[in-house]
Amino acid sequence: MPRFTFSAGNARKLLALPLYALGAIAAAVVPRRLDAWVFGSGPGIGEGALELFRYVRAEHPSIRAIWLAKDETDVAVAAGLGIRSVVKTSARGLLATLRAEVIVVTHGFGDANRYGTRGAFVVQLWHGIPLKLIQLDSPATLSLGIPGAGRLRGPLRRFYRRGFAGISLMPAASELSAQRLRTAFGLPESRVVVTGDPRDDVLARPTPARDELFSRLGVADHGQRTVLFAPTWRDGEPDPGAPTAAEWQSIVGFLDASDALLVVRPHHLGVGDYAAGPLASPRVRMLGAELQTDITPLLPAFDTLITDYSSIAFDYSLTGGPIFYFAPDQETYTTSRGLYEPYRRYSGGREVRSWTALLGQLERFAADADWAADVLAHTAEIAARHFEFHDGENTARVFEAIRLSTRREGNG
Structure with a gap:
């Protein structure tokens, strides 16, 4: 997969401006159909959009729901799930977007057909609670990566604001998450509402997550501990946490001694070489987006999470499990990207910068009950700060908020 960066994405946006204009004209001509909804998610079929799609189909069958697939592979996946879909970039995808009363996305307008969204009721579910500065709050968002491009940042910022x-x-x-999203997207308080995130409803109900995990990995489950390593995206830069050959040997030694399985989940846009891990031991497995598009439903299957700056820590906190923070580039990353809160608040002050130190923490968690209790208390504190609800009803609240808003606007 070609790597994605903000600069490359912004260059494509500027080049596509004439298509946006044509799309606006088409949106003014093609009437939108009441109770026609389309859903999409950048990485594939999953995230909160899938939760809301399933809720709408089950509870409100009169709504004509269509999934906007990124390609024919996703169309086949959708068919296997019994989901009606069209490729979003096709003529049918454009027409479905133009006709939809409600458009549901998780990453951006490009989750649908980006040229057909004007005039629809757009629901942006986003894909996690922000820790890193995002969108208008982040200078990286306006990067173009070409000399002399500074004069284009003003028009680009205005383009983003108009889009948002x-x-x-x-x-x-x-409310804490809502405050971050309002500044990031330049939205008024009335449009960012605290309903809970549909993607987290799966964490509030019993699921066969462990069975599904081992099935995806093709590994027999004999009760071994499961450790998830999920580094964040670094705007196309390599992941500095990828282990060296010597570090892999130390990791494998720990896994053997503790009867554990390390599951590496690289960001779907990330750049990092983890191939040596599975070659070193069958106790190391890769779980890329090609095997599991959305990791959230599998989070209860993991006994432990290792991450750096990823919002996965917030979601995982709802499971109550221990979280370990591995940030070898903490100073450079937090300075260049920026965070919504001090990193030590996020990590509980226990972040480490080497695999040696990280393995030491994992061993201490198993041996030191008092320290383990502190680790788990931090997980509980994260969940309490960042989640208003944990009742499995987020999707229903989002649906009611959509219905209330569209009726108020006279759209339904």
Whole structure:
């Protein structure tokens, strides 16, 4: 997969401006159909969009729901799930987007057909609670990566603001998250509402997550501990946490001694070489997006999480499990990207910068009950700060918020 960067994405946006203009004309001509909804998610079929799709189909069958697939592979996946879909970039995908009363996305307008969203009621579910500065709050968002491009940042910022103004509703997991999303997207308080995030409803109900995990990995489950390593995206830069050959040997030694399985989940846009891990031991497995598009439903299957700056820590906190923070580039990353809160608040002050130190923490967690209790208390504190609800009803609240807003606007 070609690597994605903000600069490359922004260059494509600028080149596509004439297509946006044509799309706006088409949106003014093609009438939108009441109770026609389309759903999409950048990485594939999953995230909160899938939760809301399933809720709508089960509870409100009169709504004509269509999934906007990124390609024919996703169309086949959708068919296997019994989901009606069209490729979003096709003529049918454009027409479905133009006709939809409600458009549900998780990453951006490109989750649907980006040229057909004007005038629809757009629900931006986003894909996690922000820790890193995002969108208008982040200088990286306006990067173009070419000499002399500074004069284009002003028009690009205005382009982003106009685009974000097309977001009609943005659910948030808590008021703390809502505050971050409002500044990031330049949205008024009324459009960012605390309903809970549909993607987290799966964490509030019993699921066969462990069975599904081992099935995806093709590994027999004999009760071994499961450790998830999930580094964040670094805007196309390599992941500095990828282990060296010597570090892999130390990792494998720990896994053997503790009867554990390390599951590496690289970011779907990330750049990092982890191939040596599975070659070193069958106790190391890769779980890329090609095997599991959305990791959230599998989080209860993991006994432990290792991450750096990823919002996966927030979601995982709902399971109550221990979280370990491995940030070898903490100073450079937090300075260049920026965070919404001090990193030590996020990590509980226990972040480490080497695999040696990290393995030491994992061993201590198993041997030191008092320290383990502190680790788990930090997990509970994260969940309490960042989630207003944990009742499995987030999706229903989002649906009611959409219905209330569209009726108020006279759209339904």
